Amino acid sequence: MTDDVRIRILSVDDHPLIREGIAAVIANEPDMELIAEASTGREAIQRFREYRPDVTLMDLRLPDISGIDSLIEIRAVNSDARVIMLTTFEGDAEIERALRAGAQGYMLKSMPRKQxxxxxxxxxxxxxxxxxxxxALLAEHVGEESLSKRELEVLxxxxxxxxxxxxxxxxYISEETVKGHVRNxxxxxGAxxxxxxxxxxxxRGMIHL
Incomplete structure (x- = not known):
């Protein structure tokens, strides 16, 4: 298969073993080519600018900025960028945020190679x-009122x-205001x-320790 019809892929993950696994899987596919790798969010944005991949596999958790923030930056560079979020399994709040930010796909690290x-x-x-x-996880919370930015900060x-x-x-708010946020x-x-x-x-991936 000629290079011009191959799917050019950028792989972003801070775990070398995961990147090696992805590289090995892609190497066996005649219609795919791994053109670049990155281990941090900022590196991912830089590699995207340099290589302009067809598809970016983006880990949700990265050591510097989150995969979602990297996705937002990449889509600012190219609004047609096709990004698949890669995760072990996060809560619905993070999935929703990634999809709202323009992710085209969501992939569990545990999924079979073929999938x-x-x-x-x-x-x-x-x-x-x-x-x-x-x-199914997203459907569970459809219609529920989401927490505001301030409520997430309080939580x-x-x-x-x-x-x-x-x-x-x-x-920098009053204690009464905090109590109101906690009630909301x-x-x-439903706690x-x-x-x-x-x-x-x-x-649900709304906050992290």
Missing amino acids: MLETIRRVHAGKKHIPSEVA QKIAGGNRNSDIASLL IMEKL SDRTEAVAIGLR
Whole structure:
């Protein structure tokens, strides 16, 4: 197969073993070519500018900036960029954010090789691809009211072990305002207390420790 009809791929992951695995799988495919690799978000943006790949495989968690932030930057460089997010399995909030930011596909690192190749080909052909288990996770929370940016900040601070008074001074808001945010957070997440709210937030990928 000639180079001009090969799918040119950029692989982004901070784990060398994962990148090696992806490289080995792609090397066996006559219609694909791994043209570049990156281990950080900023490196991914740089490689994308240099190589202009057809498809980018982007790890969700990177050591400097997140895969989603890298995706946003890449789509600012080229709004037609085709990016597949690669993850072990995150919560629905992160999946939703990635799709809103323009990801064309979502790929679990545990998926069989054949499925990975199919996803790359589908996305290259201009189609979206989300694994059924990921789609089911998203469907679970359809119609629910999402947390505001400020509520997410408050929840992150609660997860860090901060009391209302600490959060008020950290975010330059009154303690009464913090209490209001905490009430809203618990109501929206269906949590009975702060600990449960943090547990739900972590599980759904809204916040990170």
